[in-house]
Amino acid sequence: MKVSSDSEAARPGPLAGIRVLELASIGPGPFCAMMLADLGAEVLRIDRPDASTPNPRQALLNRGRRSVMLDLKHGLGVDTVLRLIDSADVLLEGMRPGVMERLGIGPDVCLGRNSRLIYARMTGWGQYGPLAPTAGHDIGYIARTGALHALGRAGGPPQFPANLLGDFGGGGLLVAFGICAALLERTTSGAGQVIDAAIVDGVASLLTMPWMMMAQDQWRDERGVNLLDGGAPWYDVYEAADGGWLAVGALEAPFYAALLTGLELADVPDRDDPANWPKLRTMFAARFKQRTRDQWALVFAGSDACVEPVLSLHEATQDEHLAARRTYLEQAGLWQPAPAPRFSRTPGGLSDPPPAPGQHTVEALAAWGIDNVQDLIATKAAIQT
Numbered sequence: 282m283k284v285s286s287d288s289e290a291a292r293p294g295p296l297a298g299i300r301v302l303e304l305a306s307i308g309p310g311p312f313c314a315m316m317l318a319d320l321g322a323e324v325l326r327i328d329r330p331d332a333s334t335p336n337p338r339q340a341l342l343n344r345g346r347r348s349v350m351l352d353l354k355h356g357l358g359v360d361t362v363l364r365l366i367d368s369a370d371v372l373l374e375g376m377r378p379g380v381m382e383r384l385g386i387g388p389d390v391c392l393g394r395n396s397r398l399i400y401a402r403m404t405g406w407g408q409y410g411p412l413a414p415t416a417g418h419d420i421g422y423i424a425r426t427g428a429l430h431a432l433g434r435a436g437g438p439p440q441f442p443a444n445l446l447g448d449f450g451g452g453g454l455l456v457a458f459g460i461c462a463a464l465l466e467r468t469t470s471g472a473g474q475v476i477d478a479a480i481v482d483g484v485a486s487l488l489t490m491p492w493m494m495m496a497q498d499q500w501r502d503e504r505g506v507n508l509l510d511g512g513a514p515w516y517d518v519y520e521a522a523d524g525g526w527l528a529v530g531a532l533e534a535p536f537y538a539a540l541l542t543g544l545e546l547a548d549v550p551d552r553d554d555p556a557n558w559p560k561l562r563t564m565f566a567a568r569f570k571q572r573t574r575d576q577w578a579l580v581f582a583g584s585d586a587c588v589e590p591v592l593s594l595h596e597a598t599q600d601e602h603l604a605a606r607r608t609y610l611e612q613a614g615l616w617q618p619a620p621a622p623r624f625s626r627t628p629g630g631l632s633d634p635p636p637a638p639g640q641h642t643v644e645a646l647a648a649w650g651i652d653n654v655q656d657l658i659a660t661k662a663a664i665q666t
Contacts, residue, residue, distance in 0.1 A: 374400075
């Protein structure tokens with residue numbers, strides 16, 4: 282399905298009227314800014330002079346906002362950021378601890394100018410702690426929190442889910458949630474505040490259910506031996522005759538019964554006895570190997586067996602259910618996820634495609650009330666590309 286790339290087609294979302302300054306970063310920071318923009322916030326991205334995006338229109342995480350290029354090593358560049366902060370609701374930054382303070386745009390300075398500002402700090406390790414000043418990436422964050430230990434097959438090495446769990450689940454989503462919560466609190470207090478959003482904290486929060494189940498003696502601190510980590514044969518993936526895969530999540534008794542019916546299996550051993558799990562897995566694997574992925578998808582279509590075909594990203598854009606919900610949209614020739622979640626009265630939507638760094642320097646600075654734009658361009662404190 283296609284949507285117009287015309288910005289006039291964008292609908293105001295629940296964050297309409299909120300102004301966000303985004304200091305360009307990578308991964309979870311842009312993802313957070315994208316979500317805010319999708320839901321109606323006016324997001325102004327501040328790119329560095331050395332910013333380079335070979336194909337900016339393909340940088341989907343940057344969609345929905347304008348880009349200004351400022352040199353933060355130049356006094357006038359820093360002064361411009363401070364003046365932009367005067368009319369901003371949110372500042373989103375992803376620098377290492379201490380960098381913003383050294384630039385002269387730390388939280389004390391910014392909140393001193395704008396006491397209503399939400400100053401959101403997105404890092405991997407957080408603003409303090411022994412690892413705070415060090416570099417890191419998703420795989421290390423999920424390793425330290427225990428999440429990576431829990432992912433993978435029994436007896437095998439840990440398996441990481443790309444960088445979805447740390448960067449985007451525990452990072453971008455966490456800081457977006459924090460920003461919305463702080464904006465809501467501001468409506469009663471009238472005051473801004475600083476958000477310390479660390480990916481390690483976010484990932485740890487995602488592990489609440491395993492911690493709960495361990496407390497209930499329903500989860501072992503081992504890989505691939507538990508109900509939801511591939512240990513149980515009725516919550517796993519199975520290869521079909523054509524090399525495709527089926528995802529099985531028949532947890533509850535009625536769903537499990539529907540699974541057995543669809544597989545045409547009878548006289549199976551009791552699943553409540555873990556000693557029977559290897560035999561059950563062998564039976565399921567052999568049966569799934571007798572038909573192709575799509576044949577099994579037809580068998581289970583409309584049932585409550587919780588069996589679904591494992592689709593590729595390209596296949597997912599054409600899936601009947603996802604197409605009906607417009608979960609994936611095509612804009613300017615590029616497929617991308619639609620804004621989420623859905624709102625009945627103030628829906629979000631795709632707006633402008635991703636900008637080139639510095640594409641809107643002159644027009645965006647003027648729109649935000651900066652009156653000496655040409656002087657900034659002349660001194661190279663600001664750059665129009």
